[in-house]
Amino acid sequence: SQQGEEDPQALSIQEGENATMNCSYKTSINNLQWYRQNSGRGLVHLILIRSNEREKHSGRLRVTLDTSKKSSSLLITASRAADTASYFCATGLQGGSEKLVFGKGTKLTVNP
């Protein structure tokens, strides 16, 4: 069963706008990771946030984590056409198994 659920399922914006994607999960986690997948290609790791962290930045990416609400958000600022991809949240469960459980993803389209 899927642990994380992304919202929205699809998002279409104009170049230069910000994109926000949300992820909700069910059980306690050790960390939460965001990955990007371009059409027909493998996944690329974007950012990892640990359960004792609340916010993390990487370039144009900003991730927040609220463990009390079991939710996370990924913000992409000043989006570009090259950001068009599917974005997945993946939860690392407590216990140290290194196992990740992926959500179904948000499909982002950035129109030039």
Next chain:
Amino acid sequence: EAGVAQSPRYKIIEKRQSVAFWCNPISGHATLYWYQQILGQGPKLLIQFQNNGVVDDSQLPKDRFSAERLKGVDSTLKIQPAKLEDSAVYLCASSLGWTSGRAGNEQFFGPGTRLTVL
């Protein structure tokens, strides 16, 4: 640094035939994962190795799927016999795992093998 290598990139077979996928992880990565990704869904973990031992194979359909990681490096995933519902992209990933000294590490993915079962 070379990434995760997978072969073949594409495979088309008839149902009830067998197929094998190969993965070479990033050098030094102790943990290796095989995922199945059905169109429109997120990856689902099939099996996880730590060195050459299995850590998690709870979602591996063991009546038809098998995997091994000899010598703790390369890995093969086999399906025998294949069913129509096995059509998917099979992704291999690797990570430092516990050798990093802390729990929770990023995973590096290969390009995947797209399997079509007719």
